[in-house]
Amino acid sequence: MKNLRFLFLIFTACIVAACKQGEPTNLAAGSIIPKPVSITATGKVFELTAGTVIRTTHAWPALVDSLEALTGFTFKLETGSATSGILFELDSAANELGSEGYELTIEPKKIVLRAHHAAGIFYGSQTLLQLIKPASANQKVTIPTGVIKDFPNYAWRGSMLDVSRHFFSVADVKRYIDLISHYKMNVLHLHLTDDQGWRIEIKSWPNLAQHGGTTQVGGGKGGFYTQAHYKEIVAYAAARYVTIVPEIDMPSHINAALAAYGSLNNSDTKFPKDGMYTGPAETRGIVDGKIKPTNLYTGIEVGWSTLSLSKPATLQFVNDVIRELAEITPGPYLHIGGDEAHVTKKEEYIRFINHFSEIVKANGKQMIGWEEIAQAAIDSNSIAQHWASEEHAAEAAAKGARIIMSPSKKVYLDMQYDSTTRIGLHWAAYIEVDESYNWDPATRVKGITRQHILGVEAPLWSETVTNRADIEYLAFPRLIGVAEIGWSPDGRTWDEYRVRLGNHTSHLNRLGVNFYRSPKVDWMD
Ligand code: TNX
Numbered sequence: 341m342k343n344l345r346f347l348f349l350i351f352t353a354c355i356v357a358a359c360k361q362g363e364p365t366n367l368a369a370g371s372i373i374p375k376p377v378s379i380t381a382t383g384k385v386f387e388l389t390a391g392t393v394i395r396t397t398h399a400w401p402a403l404v405d406s407l408e409a410l411t412g413f414t415f416k417l418e419t420g421s422a423t424s425g426i427l428f429e430l431d432s433a434a435n436e437l438g439s440e441g442y443e444l445t446i447e448p449k450k451i452v453l454r455a456h457h458a459a460g461i462f463y464g465s466q467t468l469l470q471l472i473k474p475a476s477a478n479q480k481v482t483i484p485t486g487v488i489k490d491f492p493n494y495a496w497r498g499s500m501l502d503v504s505r506h507f508f509s510v511a512d513v514k515r516y517i518d519l520i521s522h523y524k525m526n527v528l529h530l531h532l533t534d535d536q537g538w539r540i541e542i543k544s545w546p547n548l549a550q551h552g553g554t555t556q557v558g559g560g561k562g563g564f565y566t567q568a569h570y571k572e573i574v575a576y577a578a579a580r581y582v583t584i585v586p587e588i589d590m591p592s593h594i595n596a597a598l599a600a601y602g603s604l605n606n607s608d609t610k611f612p613k614d615g616m617y618t619g620p621a622e623t624r625g626i627v628d629g630k631i632k633p634t635n636l637y638t639g640i641e642v643g644w645s646t647l648s649l650s651k652p653a654t655l656q657f658v659n660d661v662i663r664e665l666a667e668i669t670p671g672p673y674l675h676i677g678g679d680e681a682h683v684t685k686k687e688e689y690i691r692f693i694n695h696f697s698e699i700v701k702a703n704g705k706q707m708i709g710w711e712e713i714a715q716a717a718i719d720s721n722s723i724a725q726h727w728a729s730e731e732h733a734a735e736a737a738a739k740g741a742r743i744i745m746s747p748s749k750k751v752y753l754d755m756q757y758d759s760t761t762r763i764g765l766h767w768a769a770y771i772e773v774d775e776s777y778n779w780d781p782a783t784r785v786k787g788i789t790r791q792h793i794l795g796v797e798a799p800l801w802s803e804t805v806t807n808r809a810d811i812e813y814l815a816f817p818r819l820i821g822v823a824e825i826g827w828s829p830d831g832r833t834w835d836e837y838r839v840r841l842g843n844h845t846s847h848l849n850r851l852g853v854n855f856y857r858s859p860k861v862d863w864m865d
Contacts, residue, residue, distance in 0.1 A: 367486035371843035374827035376490040384448045385482040393425035426451045441491030459581040496795025497826030498527030502802040504534035507563040521580035523823035529585040535595035535637045539564045544660045551624045552596035559638045589677030591647040591692045599636045602628035603653035612641040640803045643682035666703035674700050678709035690716045734787030742794040745781040754801040763804040773858040777821035798822040809854045816855035
């Protein structure tokens with residue numbers, strides 16, 4: 341119910357935003373992103389007015405009031421089938437549309453959006469939203485007629501937000517969810533912990549967040565999500581058909597935990613030279629016998645911290661954290677990190693990953709880890725995320741794991757576009773918009789074929805990202821190209837996409853996105 345209400349809110353907000361421009365009559369000439377599977381144009385228009393009747397196959401209490409308050413339009417809302425107006429129809433017979441597909445039929449007097457599942461209604465409405473172009477001078481809002489049939493190529497279409505290196509508020513995360521879901525992405529992976537900050541409340545180990553969350557890269561004040569905040573994010577995402585995948589990065593990238601509890605600290609943890617935190621929060625870690633907690637860390641070097649199996653508290657910590665996280669996560673996945681464990685002995689690393697995999701399974705979830713987990717005894721119960729090593733990624737596939745494709749040279753949203761980009765890193769590559777679009781998950785890595793691949797995910801690491809404008813500047817427009825790689829059928833070309841992206845400018849502006857105006861694209865306004 342809530343989902344459908346949200347859908348109408350954005351739908352009508354779009355109508356309100358309508359202004360300028362002429363009447364488009366060719367549905368196929370629209371600049372829909374991601375590109376739909378098929379579009380058949382019929383060359384006429386549907387005219388949307390304040391008197392348009394909207395019908396749904398669901399009951400709809402109190403909707404009219406909120407819509408009228410928001411828009412000033414007076415839509416009539418009714419249930420049952422329609423001969424005119426707009427009909428949103430969940431059709432249990434429409435098996436051919438799958439769990440996320442939809443069919444949008446626009447005729448001069450009637451629009452019918454059909455789907456087998458509610459997610460399809462959501463995605464179809466995102467398409468409709470992009471089709472409502474700003475109105476002509478006489479204030480008509482017209483939509484070109486025709487039929488769109490659409491469903492995704494890959495099941496997993498995601499982005500990752502690193503809330504550890506810099507902390508982002510619940511409102512910032514919701515905004516990100518609004519944007520990725522509009523482009524039909526269905527996964528938000530939250531990188532919740534790293535050397536620089538622990539961002540999720542764990543009730544049985546309260547100092548993790550209370551102390552480990554008190555700073556961030558550069559020494560700012562950091563922050564963390566209470567479990568109530570986290571549940572709020574999960575629910576907000578679910579209403580937009582986005583699954584939250586939480587990541588606790590272990591056994592390395594773990595200094596924030598070692599700073600919170602001396603009982604986890606390996607007494608010989610060695611800090612890199614730069615960025616050691618020396619402020620007052622340092623004294624608040626919990627001392628265990630003679631082993632002191634580490635200092636909090638605000639630099640950006642990686643791979644130097646580790647959990648240790650020689651510490652009796654370590655497995656208790658792992659069990660408690662995974663249990664609490666599983667309890668507040670309705671989605672089927674838990675991400676255990678597993679990357680860049682440069683100071684963990686290989687044999688111990690393998691024992692850790694094997695243990696994580698058992699504990700995650702015992703808590704009813706499926707384990708995801710970065711591709712290095714291929715070194716452990718993984719099988720088809722695990723999912724590996726490819727980022728840098730084709731050998732590890734291919735080994736994971738050979739062991740039966742499904743693969744999420746996040747090749748850092750293509751889809752690391754924290755990479756600078758070019759050497760002049762004001763924020764971002766460039767260790768993997770400079771990634772212009774064409775580079776980030778021009779690749780095919782199914783042929784990228786030798787040994788990984790279409791059937792191994794769950795889908796694509798674009799990570800946004802936040803060492804240099806401090807606020808919402810920064811997030812949007814690095815993510816857009818590359819993220820929407822990745823969304824298209826995940827959703828649209830094979831046979832995409834940059835030459836065709838670049839024109840569509842240019843024509844999409846007014847829509848990005850309408851969404852208020854702070855996007856990078858790449859010189860590779862002819863932006864329309
Ligand atoms: C590599 S990708 C990392 C992260 C950094 C990122 C910066 C991966 C699994 N590890 O710890 O934030 O590079 O681009």
